[in-house]
Amino acid sequence: MQVLIPFHKIIQGCLMRKRFCSFPFSVRLGVLKTALLTGLFAVTGSASLVFASDSDDYAVIRAAAEKGKAASIARLKEWIALPSIAAEDLNMPEGAEYMRKLALDAGFDAAEVVPTEGHPGVWATMDNGAERTLAVYFMYDVKQYDPAEWSSPPLAGKIIDKPGFGKAMVGRGAVNQKGPQAMLLAGLHAMKEAGVKPPVNLVLVAEGEEEIGSPHFKQIVSRPDIMAKLKESEGIFIPIGWQDDKGNVGVNLGAKGIVELELVASGESWGRGPEKDIHSSLKAMVDSPAWRLVQALQTLVTSDGNTPAIDGWFENVRPLTEREKELIGQAAASSDEATRKKLLGVQHWIDDLPYQQALERLASQPTVNIEGLVAGYTGPGGKTILPGRAVAKMDLRLVPNQTRAEAEAKLRAHLDERGFKDVEMKIGGGYDPTETAEDSRIIQAEMATYRRAGVNATLNPRLAGSWPGAMFTAPPLSLPAGQFGIGHGSGAHAPDEYFVVESTNPKVAGAVDAAMAFVDFFYQVAEIE
Amino acid sequence: MQVLIPFHKIIQGCLMRKRFCSFPFSVRLGVLKTALLTGLFAVTGSASLVFASDSDDYAVIRAAAEKGKAASIARLKEWIALPSIAAEDLNMPEGAEYMRKLALDAGFDAAEVVPTEGHPGVWATMDNGAERTLAVYFMYDVKQYDPAEWSSPPLAGKIIDKPGFGKAMVGRGAVNQKGPQAMLLAGLHAMKEAGVKPPVNLVLVAEGEEEIGSPHFKQIVSRPDIMAKLKESEGIFIPIGWQDDKGNVGVNLGAKGIVELELVASGESWGRGPEKDIHSSLKAMVDSPAWRLVQALQTLVTSDGNTPAIDGWFENVRPLTEREKELIGQAAASSDEATRKKLLGVQHWIDDLPYQQALERLASQPTVNIEGLVAGYTGPGGKTILPGRAVAKMDLRLVPNQTRAEAEAKLRAHLDERGFKDVEMKIGGGYDPTETAEDSRIIQAEMATYRRAGVNATLNPRLAGSWPGAMFTAPPLSLPAGQFGIGHGSGAHAPDEYFVVESTNPKVAGAVDAAMAFVDFFYQVAEIE
Incomplete structure (x- = not known):
């Protein structure tokens, strides 16, 4: 899976x-x-x-x-x-x-x-x-x-x-x-x-x-x-x-839905910056698709990186039911938070939430995650280039009643609204959230x-x-x-x-x-x- | 060189x-x-x-x-x-x-x-x-x-x-x-x-x-x-x-100076987020070093990505002399801008500047450039992980009378001032600007x-x-x-x-x-x- x-x-x-x-x-x-x-x-x-x-x-x-x-x-x-x-x-x-x-x-x-x-x-x-x-x-x-x-x-x-x-x-x-x-x-x-x-x-x-x-x-x-x-x-x-x-x-x-996609900023699509990698000294007179990507990305989440800030993202998010909270409450009460943190290599949950609230967040909140970043030179040390292309590999996790189609459309609209029409969304795949009674x-x-x-x-x-x-x-x-x-x-x-x-x-x-x-x-x- | x-x-x-x-x-x-x-x-x-x-x-x-x-x-x-x-x-x-x-x-x-x-x-x-x-x-x-x-x-x-x-x-x-x-x-x-x-x-x-x-x-x-x-x-x-x-x-x-460095955000250094890559579904309860890096990066330049916004960056920047402007003016007047743009694969200079101003910018302005971005999964397609570490490979070009030591200290202070003390600066090397009469x-x-x-x-x-x-x-x-x-x-x-x-x-x-x-x-x- x-x-x-x-x-x-x-x-x-x-x-x-x-x-x-x-x-x-x-x-x-x-x-x-x-x-x-x-x-x-x-x-x-x-x-x-x-x-x-x-x-x-x-x-x-x-x-x-x-x-x-x-x-x-x-x-x-x-x-x-x-x-x-x-x-x-x-x-x-x-x-x-x-x-x-x-x-x-x-x-x-x-x-x-x-x-x-x-x-x-x-x-x-x-x-x-x-x-x-x-x-x-x-x-x-x-x-x-x-x-x-x-x-x-x-x-x-x-x-x-x-x-x-x-x-x-x-x-x-x-x-x-x-x-x-x-x-x-x-x-x-x-x-x-x-x-x-x-x-x-x-x-x-x-x-x-x-x-x-x-x-x-x-x-x-x-x-x-x-x-x-x-x-x-x-x-x-x-x-x-x-x-x-x-x-x-x-x-x-049930399970969250997902959209996997790449956000791509490039000189080719932007019409600014170089089509291919050029020497980094030219940054003083040439725009940078890598900075373009960074600027587009940072609009997608709150400044702590934890809450989606895409326009209208929460419109259809259904809060947890009482039964769902009850099940999570049982989970939190009977489980070993410290061991879980240790196994994950994590010292704090988001916002230092207590475990039950962290688990409620886990079940209830949509996410905008960076799976990977790839731009320019990625080997050991450095290389003085201004990359022509920068990619963020993303996954968006969706909760009921969000849909994949809604998520894709809202992300596109959000980027467009902020002038990032050139930042391409390359959708890898995805599906809606799912629930079974x-x-x-x-x-x-x-x-x-x-x-x-x-x-x-x-x-x-x-x-x-x-x-x-x-x-x-x-x-x-x-x-x-x-x-x-x-x-x-x-x-x-x-x-x-x-x-x-x-x-x-x-x-x-x-x-x-x-x-x-x-x-x-x-x-x-x-x-x- | x-x-x-x-x-x-x-x-x-x-x-x-x-x-x-x-x-x-x-x-x-x-x-x-x-x-x-x-x-x-x-x-x-x-x-x-x-x-x-x-x-x-x-x-x-x-x-x-x-x-x-x-x-x-x-x-x-x-x-x-x-x-x-x-x-x-x-x-x-x-x-x-x-x-x-x-x-x-x-x-x-x-x-x-x-x-x-x-x-x-x-x-x-x-x-x-x-x-x-x-x-x-x-x-x-x-x-x-x-x-x-x-x-x-x-x-x-x-x-x-x-x-x-x-x-x-x-x-x-x-x-x-x-x-x-x-x-x-x-x-x-x-x-x-x-x-x-x-x-x-x-x-x-x-x-x-x-x-x-x-x-x-x-x-x-x-x-x-x-x-x-x-x-x-x-x-x-x-x-x-x-x-x-x-x-x-x-x-x-003369020539610009440079600092080459990596900015690294990691769960290990931050004390938040995972120490290593974990499954991306956990983003709903775990902080993300990749988002941390993006947020730190975007403070370093103006929103167009073209002007350093690091505190005090321009304090010691010396404007071009009249003689320098004169030489650049001769250059702009006698050269083929269209061919240069074509060879570089660039359609516009920064801010759509005319050639002479673009060349003055090239000679006179310090830069903060992203050479490369590396985080999490970088291969074909996607991989549903929340990376434990994210790296931006950077070069900072310096003009007289900036110094490398000054640049390193100011970047560190800028990040610290904004709460990014955990974002590591791994200096690869660099040198001061140079001038010869x-x-x-x-x-x-x-x-x-x-x-x-x-x-x-x-x-x-x-x-x-x-x-x-x-x-x-x-x-x-x-x-x-x-x-x-x-x-x-x-x-x-x-x-x-x-x-x-x-x-x-x-x-x-x-x-x-x-x-x-x-x-x-x-x-x-x-x-x-």
């Missing part, structure tokens, strides 16, 4: 979940072993370990999952070895075709590559003659990587020891999102092997441009037959594996599955990150949408990204439990009121 | 010289050939072709220069093959030792490597029993380069055709400054071969840190015996080869040599670029200092830097004429009143 720079974000996720942890966990290994036939984890104090599915079926499926474990881990390793990176136009048709085959192998009746004006997606269906249909969202692309920064080759899928967790596979895409997706496929392989049909019909929609902001994903879901099938579903979810070391997970009821069947099924597995799941009113959920939650689809899964990985977008395949932590799922959680989730969606 | 991004700057130089071009040039090749024995160029209309030196000696020296031409070109090629780059700590002791040997080979009696706290310099002396001593400044370092941007390998010294000029050697350092320096050495080799002692004593001081702002050069010139010898001299000069296609040159009476013996000798060679030389009140001339012109040395030489090269700091070794342009010197110009300059310095 583009949402996550895994390392930091997952830390954030872990800590957010940690602070929701409200009931005591005490796991004994003996109990766990026994429990493996009936539940994902046996947790003393957990009242509901009865499966929605027929327990014989479930035991057979679990046995198949155990048997298929090595194949499932090999499947993930092979997938990691084929990186599709839209930003680099790397292995895009290959990645789509691979995704299609993965779906067919896992038991989908039909799977096809869906062309777009950008890179293709994949659409797959599995009609199990069930009453309900569940939709799954996959991404087959991964983030760029620099092998020099990795401890082992990013495409090798090396298995390493991850103290506190167990054995983990290291590779680009391991947690974002091939690992969790491979676990869902493993669950389907196990059902196929066991000869048990999933209790829901499944449809799978995959894209290869998630890491560049899903610029053509709408073309995929808008295809009439795809849209019709999606509309029939109970909702859609992304497989995740974000348990923290206590086994906790969060259930997000707490009482939707998919959220309720998630909570039930976690509960039955003894996993502490806490409701998070809004992910401060972003994912293209609005594609599903907004009209015309208007579907509930969420993330679901157990297991653990980290390092999305960072070096040494990993996903745990053998857990030595009784509270964290390994490959088989992670796969079985998806199986149980299917039953929950099928059977929940 | 750090002064020059050759391509643009030399273009600028060419044009500046062109506009001074006031008397008709008409050169016939037959005349030129004949003239080679008595002068550098025979120019009809030039009244003084009588040499200060004995003409027999001169003919013998010239014959030796012709004979040594191939060796002189080979010497340049070999020197280019050994790049010394202080910023990369590349071949620094090797470059100094090579410089030392070059001096000895050319006839210096003594030459030694002079250690500093940084990279070493070289000091060489040649006592010719003459009344007067002339000091020469060399740099043995070159600017960084990226071979991928070059048409031929930057260390290969390939000879190519340069239409309008002749055959040129392509290589890093070709014009900045190894080519012109090699021509001076060639002149000395010719005198040695001819058995003629230079009519002046020579001292040579070389450094290897010119391209990083000469941070340790003062340690070299401050050595008591070196300072004593330099003080005895008539003045000091840098060899150059900046003739334009009409053969014109400029004589600079028009009536100094060295400037008069330059003008006389150019005149006798039929080269149109025009007085430029102040180079907008910078060179460490103040090291010489300011106390305790208080020497006149200038640039001198003919020949042509371009592309300093840029790909495909070159220096003409065989001229097919009768107005531009090739290797032999360039060498002989230095020989004649020695005579002028020896004999001028």
Whole structure:
């Protein structure tokens, strides 16, 4: 998911979940072993370990999952070895075709590559003659990587020891999102092997441009037959594996929207300053696009850099509801602020806010962020040039009821109003904020599955990150949408990204439990009121 | 010279010289050939072709220069093959030792490597029993380069055709400054071969840190015996080869000073924001060092980015003198503004100034320039991070009577006053502005040599670029200092830097004429009143 720079974000996720942890966990290994036939984890104090599915079926499926474990881990390793990176136009048709085959192998009746004006997606269906249909969202692309920064080759899928967790596979895409997706496929392989049909019909929609902001994903879901099938579903979810070391997970009821863009000041567009870099001594008689960019940028936020100052930016911002504040209040009260600060390398929140207010700000406030600055000479030391071009890489995070289109239009108008018509906005991608109701069947099924597995799941009113959920939650689809899964990985977008395949932590799922959680989730969606 | 991004700057130089071009040039090749024995160029209309030196000696020296031409070109090629780059700590002791040997080979009696706290310099002396001593400044370092941007390998010294000029050697350092320096050495080799002692004593001081702002050069010139010898001299000069296609040159009476520095905002120094890059979604609760930098930067200049707004910046700025304005007025009147704009890729000067005012601004105004911006993610596309660190690479050009120390102190005070104590100033190097009197013996000798060679030389009140001339012109040395030489090269700091070794342009010197110009300059310095 583009949402996550895994390392930091997952830390954030872990800590957010940690602070929701409200009931005591005490796991004994003996109990766990026994429990493996009936539940994902046996947790003393957990009242509901009865499966929605027929327990014989479930035991057979679990046995198949155990048997298929090595194949499932090999499947993930092979997938990691084929990186599709839209930003680099790397292995895009290959990645789509691979995704299609993965779906067919896992038991989908039909799977096809869906062309777009950008890179293709994949659409797959599995009609199990069930009453309900569940939709799954996959991404087959991964983030760029620099092998020099990795401890082992990013495409090798090396298995390493991850103290506190167990054995983990290291590779680009391991947690974002091939690992969790491979676990869902493993669950389907196990059902196929066991000869048990999933209790829901499944449809799978995959894209290869998630890491560049899903610029053509709408073309995929808008295809009439795809849209019709999606509309029939109970909702859609992304497989995740974000348990923290206590086994906790969060259930997000929504996420911020985002616009990723470059603001570019250049002599070419401005008609002032040089078209290309010239010698810096000429600054005394020639205008500077770099200063132009700085001057345009500083109008976008308050002087502390923390609040958007773009004209009309807050017009449609909806304040937190009482329920949202309540959930955040619980979070603040039960979590360890000092540890979170330490892990983030942050000494103060904005305005020295107390933690609860900082978390309210995190959930409720739109942001205007500088991801990167690039102008002129960027190497070691200096070089006496007056750059012809300067770029700020930005992301704008949006909250309900802002929209991406509104944000783009308002930023343009703001710049124009101040005479910065020449400062170009190069939109990379983005999506609207997304929200899913707490009482939707998919959220309720998630909570039930976690509960039955003894996993502490806490409701998070809004992910401060972003994912293209609005594609599903907004009209015309208007579907509930969420993330679901157990297991653990980290390092999305960072070096040494990993996903745990053998857990030595009784509270964290390994490959088989992670796969079985998806199986149980299917039953929950099928059977929940 | 750090002064020059050759391509643009030399273009600028060419044009500046062109506009001074006031008397008709008409050169016939037959005349030129004949003239080679008595002068550098025979120019009809030039009244003084009588040499200060004995003409027999001169003919013998010239014959030796012709004979040594191939060796002189080979010497340049070999020197280019050994790049010394202080910023990369590349071949620094090797470059100094090579410089030392070059001096000895050319006839210096003594030459030694002079250690500093940084990279070493070289000091060489040649006592010719003459009344007067002339000091020469060399740099043995070159600017960084990226071979991928070059048409031929930057260390290969390939000879190519340069239409309008002749055959040129392509290589890093070709014009900045190894080519012109090699021509001076060639002149000395010719005198040695001819058995003629230079009519002046020579001292040579070389450094290897010119391209990083000469941070340790003062340690070299401050050595008591070196300072004593330099003080005895008539003045000091840098060899150059900046003739334009009409053969014109400029004589600079001074140059701006410079401070090169990085301004760095970071979570580490600020105590706010993250220590390292974190996920951009956290912007809603975490401060941003990148915004911090933008806010600090925008206080440094007026809103158009063109005038320094640092507290007290103009306190010691001396306005142009009437004589300086007069020289600039002549320049503006006689030059081709449209061509210059086109070559620079600039449509308007600052404030749409007319050319003369733009040139006055160029000569008279201090600048605060952004050389480069670097923060967070700088690759293709975007990456959703909140960077822990942001850097602006800056250069501040200074005019008389500003000083580097004053500029550094005022910038620090300005930032502190506005609460930006955390924004670090990492000084790369710099030097004070420099001025040399028009009536100094060295400037008069330059003008006389150019005149006798039929080269149109025009007085430029102040180079907008910078060179460490103040090291010489300011106390305790208080020497006149200038640039001198003919020949042509371009592309300093840029790909495909070159220096003409065989001229097919009768107005531009090739290797032999360039060498002989230095020989004649020695005579002028020896004999001028």
